[in-house]
Amino acid sequence: MNKKKTSLLALPYGLWMAGFIAIPLFMVFCYGLTDRSGTFTLANVLAIATPEHRKALVLSLLLSAVSTFLCLLIAFPLALILRGRRIGRGSFILFVFILPMWMNFLLRTMAWQTLLEKNGVINALLGILGLPALSIINTPAAIVLGMVYNFLPFMVLPVYNTLAKIDDNVINAARDLGAGPFQTLIRILLPLSVPGIISGITMVFIPALTTFVISNLLGGSKILLIGNVIEQEFTRGSNWNLGAGLSMVLMIFILISMTFVAKYDKNGEGTAL
Amino acid sequence: MHPSLIDLVHISKSFDGELVLDDLNLSVRENSFVTLLGPSGCGKTTTLRIIGGFERPDAGSVIFNGENITDMPPNRRQLNTVFQKYALFSHMNIAENIAFGLKIKGKSKDYIQDKIQYALKLVNLSGFENRSVDSLSGGQQQRIAIARAIVNEPKLLLLDEPLGALDLKLRQDMQYELIRLKNELGITFIYVTHDQEEALTMSDTIVVMNQGYIQQMGTPEQIYNEPENAFVADFIGESNIVDGTMLHDELVEIFGAKFACVDKGFGVNKPVDVVIRPEDIDLVKPSEGTLTGIVTHLIFKGVHYEMEVTTPNGYEWLVHSTDMFPVGQEVGIHVDPFDIQIMNKPESEDEEAVGVNE
Ligand SMILES: Nc1ncnc2c1ncn2[C@@H]1O[C@H](COP(=O)(O)OP(=O)(O)O)[C@@H](O)[C@H]1O
Numbered sequence: 001m002n003k004k005k006t007s008l009l010a011l012p013y014g015l016w017m018a019g020f021i022a023i024p025l026f027m028v029f030c031y032g033l034t035d036r037s038g039t040f041t042l043a044n045v046l047a048i049a050t051p052e053h054r055k056a057l058v059l060s061l062l063l064s065a066v067s068t069f070l071c072l073l074i075a076f077p078l079a080l081i082l083r084g085r086r087i088g089r090g091s092f093i094l095f096v097f098i099l100p101m102w103m104n105f106l107l108r109t110m111a112w113q114t115l116l117e118k119n120g121v122i123n124a125l126l127g128i129l130g131l132p133a134l135s136i137i138n139t140p141a142a143i144v145l146g147m148v149y150n151f152l153p154f155m156v157l158p159v160y161n162t163l164a165k166i167d168d169n170v171i172n173a174a175r176d177l178g179a180g181p182f183q184t185l186i187r188i189l190l191p192l193s194v195p196g197i198i199s200g201i202t203m204v205f206i207p208a209l210t211t212f213v214i215s216n217l218l219g220g221s222k223i224l225l226i227g228n229v230i231e232q233e234f235t236r237g238s239n240w241n242l243g244a245g246l247s248m249v250l251m252i253f254i255l256i257s258m259t260f261v262a263k264y265d266k267n268g269e270g271t272a273l
Numbered sequence: 274m275h276p277s278l279i280d281l282v283h284i285s286k287s288f289d290g291e292l293v294l295d296d297l298n299l300s301v302r303e304n305s306f307v308t309l310l311g312p313s314g315c316g317k318t319t320t321l322r323i324i325g326g327f328e329r330p331d332a333g334s335v336i337f338n339g340e341n342i343t344d345m346p347p348n349r350r351q352l353n354t355v356f357q358k359y360a361l362f363s364h365m366n367i368a369e370n371i372a373f374g375l376k377i378k379g380k381s382k383d384y385i386q387d388k389i390q391y392a393l394k395l396v397n398l399s400g401f402e403n404r405s406v407d408s409l410s411g412g413q414q415q416r417i418a419i420a421r422a423i424v425n426e427p428k429l430l431l432l433d434e435p436l437g438a439l440d441l442k443l444r445q446d447m448q449y450e451l452i453r454l455k456n457e458l459g460i461t462f463i464y465v466t467h468d469q470e471e472a473l474t475m476s477d478t479i480v481v482m483n484q485g486y487i488q489q490m491g492t493p494e495q496i497y498n499e500p501e502n503a504f505v506a507d508f509i510g511e512s513n514i515v516d517g518t519m520l521h522d523e524l525v526e527i528f529g530a531k532f533a534c535v536d537k538g539f540g541v542n543k544p545v546d547v548v549i550r551p552e553d554i555d556l557v558k559p560s561e562g563t564l565t566g567i568v569t570h571l572i573f574k575g576v577h578y579e580m581e582v583t584t585p586n587g588y589e590w591l592v593h594s595t596d597m598f599p600v601g602q603e604v605g606i607h608v609d610p611f612d613i614q615i616m617n618k619p620e621s622e623d624e625e626a627v628g629v630n631e
């Protein structure tokens with residue numbers, strides 16, 4: 001095929017890229033680097049240094065990191081169990097597991113709101129059992145719970161994918177050469193699933209870092225994540241310039257984690273769902 | 274007589290209700306090269322996996338050096354496996370692959386270094402320490418898989434179709450390499466293949482398997498020259514297997530013609546299977562033959578001609594000969610008495626199962 005034809009075929013892709021990625025990005029940069037009157041300024045970006053914004057960013061990074069770590073802690077054993085199953089049964093379990101993903105994200109999170117409320121389902125159950133009531137709604141713990149619940153499948157799938165690709169005989173070979181189950185886990189399974197783990201980490205960390213819905217619903221109005229701050233600048237505060245500037249800062253963190261993935265996941269192994 | 278190193282005693286195994294191994298008994302002497310030979314799906318890999326500890330038999334036991342190891346996990350067995358598709362660790366370089374077993378056993382750095390050098394030299398891949406697994410060809414990967422196994426100085430090495438994925442030339446080279454390795458190391462080999470030529474070339478004992486049964490066990494010469502049943506005869510090399518009637522000792526009737534043979538003790542007028550190798554048929558003048566037929570096919574095969582001779586009853590005899598007879602010519606068939614193998618027809622159900630599937 002000659003070059004002209006190839007570029008013609010790429011046109012829809014190019015248009016798509018322009019419409020949904022380049023133009024929105026350009027607009028964010030336009031707003032972020034100007035003030036209300038339209039003159040160039042770095043003030044919106046540097047505004048991240050103000051104490052309240054910094055606090056929100058640090059809390060976001062912290063809660064996202066904790067959630068990502070918890071997701072990994074749950075997902076790895078789960079993916080291992082799924083791997084051990086025969087294909088037929090395994091895919092059914094996987095299916096059951098992914099099922100909630102098809103439910104609306106908002107609904108799922110609101111469900112947790114009702115479950116966790118002071119007079120919610122969980123506390124009612126605890127009351128029946130004579131146990132003390134939990135009060136985790138509107139705490140960082142509730143936000144972490146929401147993040148883990150919502151983003152866990154994004155960790156399980158890439159990790160499961162890399163684990164499932166490991167030939168049974170590679171594991172058998174390790175056992176054959178004297179490795180017990182634990183040694184096999186540490187020396188074979190864990191290192192071989194690094195691409196999936198890395199890709200899972202970004203797939204959980206990035207949405208967790210930018211979320212404002214989970215913190216809105218489960219964190220109440222007291223706990224502000226960087227996502228909430230940005231959202232409020234666009235909605236209530238009506239300062240699009242500041243919102244865009246802060247988004248750009250967040251983008252830097254996302255870019256950092258993306259390069260992290262690109263470095264480890266060269267073959268796109270982990271990302272393929 | 275060497276003592277036996279490993280014994281499989283009354284091993285049975287089924288998958289999903291399907292019997293794969295049925296009361297298998299096998300004894301392997303120390304320092305021997307035993308080949309499990311049989312068609313795909315006959316249970317060779319399963320047998321090897323039971324010995325390696327990756328599969329637990331439903332019944333029976335595995336005795337290694339006099340110790341019952343049926344329930345011992347693979348990592349504690351003093352044997353190593355070379356897997357069908359190499360199964361190298363792709364996240365480690367060649368040296369790390371070879372060192373894996375030794376590191377687990379906590380050997381010293383110097384010892385491990387020496388062993389790596391020694392093993393690489395043994396498989397003719399010196400200087401490959403820092404190469405990645407991906408950068409190696411199939412044949413090289415297979416050698417590394419062997420090196421990785423033998424540095425652990427196992428008493429027994431299990432090899433599951435290790436040459437199956439290699440091309441013909443490389444396969445033949447590797448066959449000689451393996452025999453050399455075996456002799457240098459003095460390790461007992463249990464080797465799995467479905468390639469009868471490979472089995473005949475390499476082994477001192479061949480175990481012919483079919484449908485979970487051992488059909489025959491013996492030296493390559495015994496298996497080739499004295500097949501015990503039609504399956505073995507058919508599986509090992511090409512054969513003419515025809516119905517015959519044992520008239521009395523040393524005389525068999527085939528398609529109405531009487532052939533002198535050397536077999537005795539089959540009784541009188543007993544139906545039997547008769548096996549005649551293609552290279553054992555002599556084509557002569559029609560008047561001198563025991564049977565006559567017409568040449569219906571002729572192919573030049575290099576060392577010999579391959580011909581099909583059709584007798585009046587319609588049977589096509591496969592004949593290998595250095596003399597050429599053109600298609601359409603009438604020829605006589607002559608077979609020397611000692612080239613005729615007589616075998617009982619299968620009677621019981623068990624024997625039936627082992628028969629040739631036509
Ligand atoms: N893990 C398993 N689950 C179910 N069936 C199996 C399993 N392993 C082997 N089998 C079946 O057992 C039979 C023998 O397999 P195998 O020992 O691999 O044969 P071979 O190595 O001689 O080709 C085959 O029919 C195969 O499908």
Ligand SMILES: [Mg+2]
Pocket residue numbers: 314317318319
């Ligand atoms: Mg096999």
